[in-house]
Amino acid sequence: xxxxxxxxxxxxxxxxxxxxxxxxxxxxxxxxxxxxxxxxxxxxxxxxxxxxxxxxxxxxxxxxxxxxxxxxxxxxxxxxxxxxxxxxxxxxxxxxxxxxxxxxxxxxxxxxxxxxxxxxxxxxxxxxxxxxxxxxxxxxxxxxxxxxxxxxxxxxxxxxxxxxxxxxxxxxx
Amino acid sequence: xxxxxxxxxxxxxxxxxxxxxxxxxxxxxxxxxxxxxxxxxxxxxxxxxxxxxxxxxxxxxxxxxxxxxxxxxxxxxxxxxxxxxxxxxxxxxxxxxxxxxxxxxxxxxxxxxxxxxxxxxxxxxxxxxxxxxx
Numbered sequence: 057x058x059x060x061x062x063x064x065x066x067x068x069x070x071x072x073x074x075x076x077x078x079x080x081x082x083x084x085x086x087x088x089x090x091x092x093x094x095x096x097x098x099x100x101x102x103x104x105x106x107x108x109x110x111x112x113x114x115x116x117x118x119x120x121x122x123x124x125x126x127x128x129x130x131x132x133x134x135x136x137x138x139x140x141x142x143x144x145x146x147x148x149x150x151x152x153x154x155x156x157x158x159x160x161x162x163x164x165x166x167x168x169x170x171x172x173x174x175x176x177x178x179x180x181x182x183x184x185x186x187x188x189x190x191x192x193x194x195x196x197x198x199x200x201x202x203x204x205x206x207x208x209x210x211x212x213x214x215x216x217x218x219x220x221x222x223x224x225x226x227x228x229x
Numbered sequence: 230x231x232x233x234x235x236x237x238x239x240x241x242x243x244x245x246x247x248x249x250x251x252x253x254x255x256x257x258x259x260x261x262x263x264x265x266x267x268x269x270x271x272x273x274x275x276x277x278x279x280x281x282x283x284x285x286x287x288x289x290x291x292x293x294x295x296x297x298x299x300x301x302x303x304x305x306x307x308x309x310x311x312x313x314x315x316x317x318x319x320x321x322x323x324x325x326x327x328x329x330x331x332x333x334x335x336x337x338x339x340x341x342x343x344x345x346x347x348x349x350x351x352x353x354x355x356x357x358x359x360x361x362x363x
Contacts, residue, residue: 073305077298084301140249140276143269147256152265154336177319178275183268184319185326197264197326197336 059109064101066108068093120227127223132175135218139180146199155201156185160193161221168228169194175220182216235291242284249277262337263329271322275314282311 071093072085079086146152163169169192173184176196186195196216256269285307293300 074309076301076305084298136272136276139272140252143256143272144252147252147259147269150259152260154262154265156330156336173323174316174319177271177322181268183264183271183326184323185264185330197268199265199268 059105060101063105063108064097067097067100071097123223124227127227131218131220131223132178135179139178142180151200153200154197156195156197157201157216158193158195159216160191163192163221163224163229165229168224171224171228172220175224176216179218179220235287239284239287242280242287246277246280246284249273249280253277263334264326264336267322267326271318275318278314279311282307282314 183197253273289303
């Protein structure tokens, strides 16, 4: 029941966000849009509540969302900017030393691994290629392999993604 | 005066965005293989799009502030587009890289390739299993 309510409310908010400027209710919406949106989000919530909320309320904690926004604005955006300067440097000079390495980030949930893989792709010099689903190990294509990092296997996370696993553990686990 | 400052900020953001998207294009032409090209194709386009969408959001907020409700449509729709780009761009790159490696495209001049080592091990164990069955 509670998963149905959460899904319906999120659907309704999304519908309202996408239909602003349609009328004069609160200056933004028309009554018809609100009615249709309510009916559609009730139907959608009824059909998809089992897919959207999976029997645990881990992500209902607002602290996790505050951490998530802090993570997006702080370390994530900084390393995205660094990544672009890095790629610009490599595009102009053509200095590359590629290789595929394995890391073991010790995250357990699907959401956490997805977030880490996406963050790794968008941060300096690294691109996630494959995942071992039984052990949650990631295979990373590294554009400029550091010889020091190869001495220990699997490669230490700090060379690839800094302290991202710590942040993601706080957000998603 | 304020209007002029806002307009120049919008143009500046557009210029930064276009510069990074241009860099992604040059990277696609200059890098040697599919993985390094994906590096250029994902990071630079995402970063460039953030700035371009930032400028569109500023235009939308300006129209909204001047009393036109259609500005809100521009603002919110481009923000949703930005979220979609942030989510799908790295996922798509990951899918392409994985498919490339599975179909046998190896990274050029690679120093190390642990995924290939793992693939060979798996093939060996699969062969052993089939031999045991026969």
